[in-house]
Amino acid sequence: MKKILSVFMLGGVALSANAQQINGGFDAEWVKCVPWDSKGNTSVSGTEPEGWHASNVNTAIGKKQIIDAVEGKDGTGKAAHLYNTSIAGNKIPAYLTLGTPFATAEVRGITVKNSDGGTFGGSSFTFRPDAMRFDYKRDNSNGDENATVIAYLWNGTWTQKDVPGNTVVWASAKKVDMQDRDRNILDMATATGGEVTSTEGAKCVAKIEKSIEGSTNGEWASDTINFVYADKNASVEKLNVIFSATDYFGDRNNIVDGNSLTIDNVEFVYYHALTALSTTDSEGNAVELNEPFATDRYNYTVNAAYDVYKTKVAYTKKGVGAKVEQSYDESTCVLTVSVKGDDYDAETNPSSVTTYTIKYKKPAPTLNSLVVAGHEFIAAGNDSKNFTATGNYYDDELQYAASSEAAHVSADYDKAAGKLTLTVEEEGTVAPNVYTVTFEGKEKEPVYQIPNSDFENWGETALAEGWNSFESAAGTFASFASMSPMPEKIEGVEGNGVRLKSKDLWVAYANGNMTTGRINMGSTNAADAANYNFTDRTDVNANLPFAGEPDAFEVYARFTPGTAKEEGTELQGRVQIIMHGDAAYHDPELSELGADKIASASVLIPATAEWTKFTGEFSYTGNESDKRYLLASATTNPVPGASKDDQLDLDNLKLVYYHALKNLTFDGAQIEGFSSDKLNYTVEIEGSAEEAAKKIGYEVKGKGAIVTTVLNDNELAINVIGNDYLENENSFTTYTVTLKQKVVDAIxxxxxxxxxxxxxxxxxxxxxxxxxxxxxxxxxxxxxxxx
Known part of the structure; x- marks a missing residue:
């Protein structure tokens, strides 16, 4: 095994050039050993490996060295040879530690009292090794006795008061406050010393404690011992390792003089493997790997597709500090699971990594977009497949786009169930993706006035009944709606009113906006055509079926301008109402929907401190439709994103239906004194009232108003009935013309x-x-x- 030759010293503690390891090769030049004691010993007693401390002693009754350098395993380098010894019949345990050995005894003649010893302190260390590996030789020829291997990781600090720390003759040992004593950290009783305290949260994170039994008969053996972790998630701050030629925590009277333990090639092991691996398909359902998982089997396949949002890959890592990384390559359909040991370093230790792969089937193509009647059910980043809509389905307004040009999309609508099913498939892929939209078919009754147009009805956080704002927005960026400015309830002209504000969202200025339809948020650029209000006929709460033919609308408003994006821009609020046919009509308007427009009216609201009534007249296009909708919108600026901090207040929005005459004639000439608001007239006639009544003409003021006439003797009643009379019995005006016989002078x-x-x-x-x-x-x- 290659020795670790390069070492460094840090605060008196030696670690290898790789901070994840310790100097376990013992090959560097050994250094002088100055045994520690509580009296401040400075005398040298032999040598010890750099970074380690041997239990060599320098006591009042003599010096002893318990370690020397011998030939390492395979005849290369050095190994540490530990051998038990004695002084004047007092047994000296041989051990080597990263901490500081200490020994204490009070010798009185041939009596030894308060004998104790061990290790305190250790090395700074922040990694979490899984095991420790080493080579060793054990000589038990002088008596049966176990050697010991101990290692432990911890955080925090333990302090024991009044620990005796030197050997004296006919005197008392000097006591010190000792930090991080081995027995304190390992929660073991101590023979000497006082109260033990620890810093808050101090914890022994992991440990190794193993006995080496028997003898190796002069041969080298190897062992790998796993750390036992008390808390795998706890941080590590310090480390100690102890090799002892005797039972380290045993009775010192049982130490066998001359027994030895030789150590070489000590290193920490950082596992970088898995002990379990499993996966689901693209719908989150469990699927089997093609072969049973094994730690040393690295490549697998599954008969399923991978979905970045729904596929779940589960694993169990073998290394406590190991880090697992996943990456999926869409072009190859391969998931790579990389397991890096806690000692991984791209430059110094790049081999501490194990890679497992799972090859998935090519997934069936998906829908990138699905729009029905202007409602965007699927947008970028939306992986839902089943939707419910309260309104109706429009087969001639179905649009979709698949993720693959080779995809085949079939659409089927079950009218009885109100269910649209789209199947997206492609040759060579797994099972197709299926999308459904269930339409409940609900509709509201057509109305003559906008519900809640006096803004009295509010929910907990938004305008209720008839109005929508960003809280119910659709579109690609609907998830950002919570950042947008919402309508606020205020004190109105009568009761409640509503306030709209524009807002700086950093990426853009957002207008205050509310509508009887739905807001579509399709872009972060406020001026983009992908942002609009529209009549959403798939949602009963986002469209307004309409029965009337209004002539105008009135609204009370006041407007406080904010800050324009471009200097010189005139700031003003706007209310606009568009009547249209059976279509997903937009505001701002689209030229391609022009044939569906029936009428529109709008008012621009300049800076106004007081509540002011504004009136907008409807202009009719001449287009007709059997089914009509009203799309009303209010905004802080008719130009999207043109200003911030505008404030538009509204109250009592009312549709006006005229029920009046704008002209009244007799025999082709306007009746003298005519005015729309004058209701009674007298006309002199010659001949019968019936004939004279036929000569009465009129023009009606009111797009949808109708007129009836009744002649009673010489009085003609002209009844003008407003278009909204069915809902408003006051939408009615009667003009009376008295037909008076003309008196002639000649008899x-x-x-x-x-x-x-x-x-x-x-x-x-x-x-x-x-x-x-x-x-x-x-x-x-x-x-x-x-x-």
Whole structure:
């Protein structure tokens, strides 16, 4: 075995050039041994390996060396030869340690009292070896006796008070406070010394304690002993290793003089292997490896695909401090599991690594996107496969993209179950990926007003019933919605109002935004076309079926401008309402959806400190649809991302349905004094009221308003019924036109017999039937005397 020749000294402690090891080769030049005692001994007693300390003694009754350098294993280098000895009949145990040996005794004539010894301290060390390996020879020829191997790792510090630390004759040994005594760390009783304390959290992390029995009869033997860890996760700060030619913790009276232990090639072992390995498929279900796992079997295959999110690889590492790294190569479908020992170093110890591989089947392609009626169910990073939608399915608005150009995608919709199934497969892959969307088919009844348009109804954290903001956003970046500015409840013109704010999100300025549809967050660039509000017909809570034909809307608002991104930009809030057909309509609008637009109205809200009523008139395109939706949106700026810290307050948003006349005529000419808000008029006529009523004309103010007329004697009632009358009985206006007979100055005469064959009216406008009495009447529209 190659010796570790290079060593260094650190604070009086020697470790190998690789800090994960100790100087276990003993090949370097040995150094003078100055045995420690509590009186501060400075006398040399023999030599010892660099970095180690031998139990050589320099006492009041003599010196003894218990170690010498001998030929190493395989006839190369040096080994440490430890041999028990005695002084004046007092037995000296031979041991070698990384700590500091000490011995104490009080000699009185031929009596020895308070005899004790051992090791304190050790080396600074932060690694977690799994075992210790060494070569040895054991000579037990002078009597049956076990040698001992001890090693332990710990953190913190133990202190024992009043430990005697020197050998004296006819006197008392000098006592010291001793740190990190072996027996204290290993929780063993001590024959001498006082109270033992330790720093908070101090722990013996791991240890080795093994007896070497019998003799090797002059031959070299080898042993590898595993550390027993009390806590595999605890940190390590210090280390001690002890080799003893006797039973280290045994009765010192049983030490056999002359028995020896020779040590060479001491090194720590850091395991870098697995003892168990298993995997799941791409759905998280357990699958078998092609062969049973074995620590020394390194390559496996499975009949399953790998999924970065769902595949779970489980393992058990053999090394306490070993680190396991995984990497998956999509091009080869191979997972590599690298196990690096705690002593791994890319430059000094690159071989302390073991690699296992699992080759998976090529996975079936996936869907990178799935959009139905504008609702993005699958976006980048979303690995879900089963979805539920409360609204309806639109087969002509299904869009998807697969991860492979060679993929085949089949779509099937079960109308009875409301379930869309998409199967994505490719030749040579594992089982296909299957996606489902279940549509519950719920719809709201069409309305004439936007629910909760007075903003009185709030949930715990958001506007409720009819409105959505970032909390329910869809799209690739919907997971970042919590960073976006949410609507806030405020005191409104009446009751509650709503406040929208724009916000600096570092990556962009985000407008305050709310809508009757859904927000799609498709980009971190606020101005990107992937960011929009839209009518989501797949979700009953994100669309507004509409029944009316409003003429305008009113809203109370006030606006506090913030800071524009570009100097000179005019800051203003906006409320916009778009009526459209059966489509996933967008705001901002898309030209390709122009044919689905029925009408729109908007208001821009400049800086306004007080609540102010704004009115927006609807403009109709002429397009029609059997099914209509309303997409209402409010924002702190009509330009996305143009400013920050704007504040838009809104209350009492109301759709207005006109029920009035904008013109009223008789016989083609406007009736004198006409005004939309004047309800009563009088028109002089000649002839019958029925004929005169036919000459009344009017123009209606109200896109969806209708008119009915009723003639009662000489009064014509013109009823203008607003488009929302079914929900609002006050959406009704009646204009009254009194048809008054015109009085003429020239009076003709006619006999009563002749008059009965004409249309005869009293001067009060009452028609006379039959033969009238003598008097003045209106006959066929002319004032006439009847005789």
């Amino acid at each position: 003709d005469s006619i006999s009563a017999d002749n008059a009965k064959n004409h249309k005869v009216y009293t001067l009060g406008g009452v028609r006379v039937s039959g033969k009238p009495a003598a008097g003045v009447y209106v006959v066929d529209g002319k004032k006439t005397a009847i005789k």
